[in-house]
Amino acid sequence: MTDGGNTAGNHPTPIETTLPDATAAETVTDEVAVPGRQRRRRWPLWSALVAVVLVTGGVPAALLADRLRNRDVGTPATAASPPENPTTIAARQVAERITAQLDRQAAALLGGDRPGFLAVAEAAVVRADLRRRFTSLQALRVTRWEARANGLPTSAGKAGEWRLAVEFRYCFVLPECETSPLIVDTLWRDGTEPRLLSLGKSKTAPSYGDRSNGQPGNLPWEVSELVSKVGKRTVVATVPAHRHRLPGLLKRAEAAAKVADGYVVSGVAPDRYRIFYAGQKEWKRWYGGDHPQWSAGYAVNVGGGHYEIALAPDSFDYGTGLDDVLRHELAHAASLPEKRDYSDDSTWWLVEGVAELAAVDGQPVDRYEGLDSVRRSVKGDWDGELDSLTPDEDTSDDQVTGSYGIAYLATQYLVDRFGEERLFAFVKAVVHDRRVPAQTSEEIFDESWASLHKKCVAYVRAAVR
Structure with a gap:
């Protein structure tokens, strides 16, 4: 499964995204001396005053002019720059x-x-x-x-x-x-x-579920010697001990990238999808190493509009499930905003639902491998609210798979009914622009979110009867 997530078979795939950005650097500028004010020209003002007196009477013009000439108006002081500290x-x-x-x-x-x-x-x-x-x-x-x-x-x-x-x-x-x-x-x-x-190394990432701020943690190239292969849409890398995985991983990653390119919500597709396959030691070190046990991979925001994908050590044991994981995580890289604060509990279902759409790659709903887990969740203690699906670090594998499956089914309902264009407009508004569904549902779907939410939940329940 992936931190940020996918349900590859019985291996849900969540996304831990830190999202870091990227931290804005402070810019130090030299102090600039403030120049003295330019001496103001007084003759136009004096002439205007004389004109007023001549027209209205009062103080004689000659007397007023003499007073103005003899008035001590002073000279503005020039501001001095304070000396810089040694x-x-x-x-x-x-x-x-x-x-x-x-x-x-x-x-x-x-x-x-x-x-x-x-x-x-x-x-x-x-x-x-x-x-x-x-x-x-x-x-x-x-x-x-x-x-x-x-x-x-x-x-x-x-x-x-x-x-x-x-x-x-x-x-x-x-x-x-x-x-x-x-x-x-x-x-x-x-x-x-x-x-x-x-x-030093990049700052340790916050704990799972709170990666909206700070840097992404130790990057693979900071702490590990890497080997890689580069394709038309992807670059795949791992440590030398797993070099033999690279040819097959590149081929599968390139196929997944073709699917993920269709999930760009705003802007353009990533210039290259960056994918890192971790060994056991690397899994505990890369990007902070704080990943749930149920994770099969995750996408991390490293700033500059780039997400990097990390794959768990046992991800090759999933067989064709690895292809699901790759499509899911690469879809995160394509669909998520550049900002680190892309998500919270209220939008987790939509972020993961979109990635699961990519993971299943058009297969019929009744072939979705997580349906049994969804069924147990629906008949269990799920409260019927989409914004309560976010799993914790210690959530069981079955519950995690159920949460991802519910997110997928709810999103599948929206795309079946309204099409991808309107679904992506909804994702743009809710995930990228941080507007709540109640503000955008009628604008995009011509239906209130309260009504549409009920229909999404009804679709989920009907799919596992």
Whole structure:
């Protein structure tokens, strides 16, 4: 099953999406001196005043002019820029030297120069980490790599050592794409050419079910050596021990991508679907490693409009069920919004229902493998509300499959009755634009949501009688 989800046979597939974005980097700008005000021209005003006196009488014009000439109007003071703190000046200079090193390292990575990429590191352990990253990023065909300071460095406590948050932005396969952002903590020893002492990893993801904020957790290329294959619509990667899986996985992923491309709700299809097959160790480390036991895979928002798919170690044991998992997760990548806060309990059924439509790929409803679980849920303690279906980490496999199945059937009713175009308009309004169904149902379906919800539930119940 997948965190974010699919019910591949008896293996529901949920989606843990963090969605991270992507965290906006702070931009530090130099203070700009405020120029003194320009001295105002007074003669036009004086002339106007004289004209008024001449017309209306009163104070003689000559006397008024003399008073105006002798009046001490003063000169506006020029605003002075406050002197910059010496510590801030020093930090800014350190940041400039580190940025120069990062620029050289980026050029080395894009040029395939491993020694140049490693040259920035001082400690052996950091060089080993960079060596692994270089190998993995090259395997993923990195095409853009940018690095910049995220704020100013701060003293690390030892003379000449500085801590700095660094924002990386990257693209894979295609030279032109919207970059995905990543912010990590670094430690440097200053000098003419600063040296990297330690390199952090992306921040750990929040717990399952709460991935709407923050970064997605450890990315595969940060913590694992990877090998990959690239197709027309997908890139598939895994660790060297599972290299033999790649040819078959690429073929199945390319087939799934053709289906997923039909589930784009807004904008265009992903430039490449990114799919990572995890071993046992990787499953516990990638993207935070906090996944329900019932998960067979999940889609994670890594920012820049990109979702990455992780497949569980036993997903190849599902046989043709793996194809369902792939279609389901790739449909998430195609249909979900770029923002991380894509979903909550009230829309889980719709997000997963759409992905399950892709998973079944047009097969008849009576052949859906999760119907028995749906039947047990309907006859059990389900309260008949679509927004109460979201499973927890400790929900049983059967209940999870039932929840995904109910979501699928309710969404199938909408597409059967109204067609894909109107269904996707509903998804756009509810999931992307965060409008509640009660606000959009009559606008899109010409029927109140209260009435339509009852009909969706009735369809679900009828399907498992």
